[in-house]
Amino acid sequence: MSTRSDIINIANELVLSKGYNAFSFADISKNLGIKKASIHYHFPSKTTLGQALIAQHIQEANVLFEKNKNKKPILRIQDFFSIYESRKLAGQVCLVGSLATDLYTMEQVIQDDIKNLASIILSGLTDILEDGKSSGDFQFKEDPRTKALMITTNLLGALQVSRLTADQDFYQIKQTILENITS
Numbered sequence: 001m002s003t004r005s006d007i008i009n010i011a012n013e014l015v016l017s018k019g020y021n022a023f024s025f026a027d028i029s030k031n032l033g034i035k036k037a038s039i040h041y042h043f044p045s046k047t048t049l050g051q052a053l054i055a056q057h058i059q060e061a062n063v064l065f066e067k068n069k070n071k072k073p074i075l076r077i078q079d080f081f082s083i084y085e086s087r088k089l090a091g092q093v094c095l096v097g098s099l100a101t102d103l104y105t106m107e108q109v110i111q112d113d114i115k116n117l118a119s120i121i122l123s124g125l126t127d128i129l130e131d132g133k134s135s136g137d138f139q140f141k142e143d144p145r146t147k148a149l150m151i152t153t154n155l156l157g158a159l160q161v162s163r164l165t166a167d168q169d170f171y172q173i174k175q176t177i178l179e180n181i182t183s
Contacts, residue, residue, distance in 0.1 A: 003032075003034065003038065003042065004042045004052075006032055007028055007032065007039055007042055007043065007049065008049070008052055008053055008056060010027075010028045010031045010032060011023070011028060011049055011050075011053050012053055012056070012095075013092075014027055014028070014031075015053065015095065015098050015099070016087065016090070016092035016093060016094070016095060016098055017090075017091060017092050019098055019101065019102060020050065020098065020099055020102045020105075020106065021102050021105055024046075025039045025040070025046070047106075047107045047109060047110055050106065050107075050110045050113070051109060051110065051113055053095075054095070054099075054110070054113040054114055054116075054117055055113070057095050057117055058113075058116065058117050058120060061117065061120050061121055061124060062120065064079065064080070064083070064124070065120075065124035065127070069127075072135075072137065073128055073129075073131045073132030073135060073137045073138060074132070074137055074138075074182070076128045076131075076132075077125075077128050077129075077132070077178070077181070078178075080124075080125060080128065081155070081174055081177075081178070084155045084158075084159060084170075084174070085174070087159055088159055088162065088167070088170050088171075091163075092159075093156070093159045093160055093163075094155075094156060094159060095114075095117065096114065096117060096118050096121065096152075096156065097156040097159060097160060099114045100114070100118075100156075121152065122145070122148050122149065122152060125148040125151060125152060126144050126145045126147075126148040129144040129147050129148055129151075129181070130144045132181070137182070138181045138182060139181065139182070139183065140180065140181050147181070151177055151181075154173055154177055155173070155174070155177070157173075158170045158173040158174065
């Protein structure tokens with residue numbers, strides 16, 4: 001891996017575990033054992049680093065939705081859930097949930113980028129739900145976009161609340177969502 005990739009990966013871990021405003025270039029420097037000047041060489045500001053981090057998540061979301069588009073809706077939604085499960089196992093929240101809480105403290109370009117990521121996720125999940133409803137695999141009364149919003153907010157909230165309650169609460173919420181759309 002390159003130093004640039006290493007910086008993005010450490011920033012990702014810090015944002016998902018501590019939050020955007022709770023980390024600094026000094027934290028990355030300490031984690032990687034490099035000088036802050038080396039970080040500034042790749043990312044002149046925290047904003048440029050934030051943009052690179054969000055761009056990585058956008059690319060990952062696009063790849064996930066694209067590679068799964070020909071799978072059955074139930075498998076696609078399970079793959080979608082696996083993103084949140086991996087965050088739970090790592091003791092993290094998702095990037096959208098993490099950055100949304102700090103949204104108005106960040107530069108406008110970061111706000112726009114995270115809104116774009118949220119839109120891509122919402123659109124991808126809406127497509128899964130529309131396909132599942134059309135095929136008869138999913139049964140729900142709400143408009144697919146509304147249902148996608150409900151699922152996303154439940155998963156975001158479940159990651160955060162289960163930090164305070166119990167780990168099994170996240171899995172119970174996830175299972176309830178799945179049962180709700182398949183029965």
